[in-house]
Amino acid sequence: MQSFCAARYRKADSTPCPIVQGLYLGSIGAALNKDALKSLNITHILIVARSLSPAFPAEFNYKKIEVLDSLDTDLLKHFDECFSFIDEGISSGGNVLVHCFAGRSRSVTIVVAYLMKKHQMSLESALSLVRSKRLQVAPNEGFISQLENFEKSLQDAQSWIQIVPLKMLKLPAAVIGGMTPISGTTNSRRGRARLPTSIPSDVLRVLMP
Numbered sequence: 001m002q003s004f005c006a007a008r009y010r011k012a013d014s015t016p017c018p019i020v021q022g023l024y025l026g027s028i029g030a031a032l033n034k035d036a037l038k039s040l041n042i043t044h045i046l047i048v049a050r051s052l053s054p055a056f057p058a059e060f061n062y063k064k065i066e067v068l069d070s071l072d073t074d075l076l077k078h079f080d081e082c083f084s085f086i087d088e089g090i091s092s093g094g095n096v097l098v099h100c101f102a103g104r105s106r107s108v109t110i111v112v113a114y115l116m117k118k119h120q121m122s123l124e125s126a127l128s129l130v131r132s133k134r135l136q137v138a139p140n141e142g143f144i145s146q147l148e149n150f151e152k153s154l155q156d157a158q159s160w161i162q163i164v165p166l167k168m169l170k171l172p173a174a175v176i177g178g179m180t181p182i183s184g185t186t187n188s189r190r191g192r193a194r195l196p197t198s199i200p201s202d203v204l205r206v207l208m209p
Contacts, residue, residue: 043094
């Protein structure tokens with residue numbers, strides 16, 4: 001059944017969709033279209049699906065995130081490693097394809113989250129941009145909820161930036177009890193405003209590159 005569906009996507013949905021410079025989105029059909037991948041200088045392919053495997057492992061750099069398209073799948077915990085892989089591909093001078101099976105839910109969620117983090121876009125703006133580039137966009141409700149939580153973390157991070165010097169955020173941090181202590185706070189007894197002594201670990205995660 002999956003082979004039949006893959007053949008259908010290969011015929012009807014085989015072109016990687018450009019989202020922003022260096023980043024493409026698509027279905028299994030796009031991932032199987034070697035000629036298109038080569039012509040678009042796609043060097044890195046991010047698979048966001050449990051059932052799929054690299055089609056051309058000797059010719060492209062692959063990373064696979066083994067997740068199902070289900071309401072209870074935690075995709076948010078994979079965001080950072082996906083972002084790093086995308087950045088690696090773009091910084092190397094190549095382009096990156098992110099795909100799942102249909103190219104409408106799992107891979108879309110990763111691309112939208114990447115736009116939110118790396119291009120400072122709101123969830124609404126990122127979704128609108130992706131929809132303008134690709135018609136087949138329909139993240140499941142669980143992924144939408146995770147994107148909403150991610151957006152809140154990004155907004156909270158921006159608030160922390162206003163009160164915590166960036167140089168302090170670059171210090172090594174030890175996570176204890178879900179909180180990340182930050183050293184070097186000022187002493188209010190010396191007449192200076194005291195900065196918060198800790199940053200929630202989920203906020204610190206989105207502050208870091």
